[in-house]
Amino acid sequence: MYLSLTDFKKRVEFSLCQQYATEDDVRTFCEQAVSVGVGVACVNPVNIPLTVKLLEGRDIEISVNVGFPFGSHLPAVKILEARHGVESGATQIDMVINVGALKSKNDLLVLEDIQGVVEAAQGRTVKTIIETWVLTDEEKERACRIAEKAGATMVKTTTGVLTQYIRAINSNPIGTTVADIQLMRQALSPAVKIKASGGIYTLDFALDVIRTGADQLGMSRGEQIIREFEETYGDGVEIPS
Secondary structure (H helix, E strand, O other): EEEEEHHHHHEEEEEEOOOOOOOHHHHHHHHHHHHHHOOEEOOOHHHHHHHHOOOOOOEEEEEEEEOOOOOOOOOOHHHHHHHHHHOOOOOEEEEEOOHHHHHOHHHHHHHHHHHHHHHHHHOOOOEEEHHHHHOHHHHHHHHHHHHHHOOOOEEEEEOOOOHHHHHHOOOOOOOOOHHHHHHHHHOOOOOOOEEHHHHHOOOHHHHHHHHOOEEEEEEEHHHHHHHHHHHHHHEEEEEEO
16 A cells, blocks of 8 residues: 555644643644644543634644543543533544443443444544453454444544553553554454554554554654654655555
8 A cells, every 4th residue: 555644644643631731732732733734633621622723724633532541431421521522623532431341241331331422423533442451352352343333433442541651661562563453453344443542652663553454543752753754755655565
């Protein structure tokens, strides 16, 4: 497949999810998103109105976090967050599934939790975060099947929230892996997309997960990786399948 620089940028999601993010941080974040030309900007619910105002007229999707970062919120709370995000101008939703319910094999609760957010999204893109790093392969496959049945647009590997801390004590950071992308792609129908997030720190790895089947990338180092892509490959590169 041929991956153009423009396509690569549009696959990248910038995120500002820290609980201590200030209004000035949001302004700087939006300026960077516009400057780089990424496809999506993701923020916490409280920062959606300002982000929408700052990115008005820009070709950048705005995603709101729901049930973030642990997914253990009550379904009604996730629905409320999703509705608030939609009413405030969000065009996408990143929701964390009820991971504990999944591991307890309470698939009905996981399904209804996702369905509630999908309904509240009113046709907007809903990305379900399944936290692959705490799941067995069987649980990952089951999470994908449930998300698709619930009407999710995309399944996302991890929140990436804990990756930076785990890296401090583990030379092999926990986050997205090529094996997980392969497993998810096999478990999902072609209609459901995949978002890779957490631990994507190099251009080579970013291209690897795209080659394997990831449609969107959440990267804390997105700006420098995009810059490296342009310096290395110019307008685009052929990625062998």
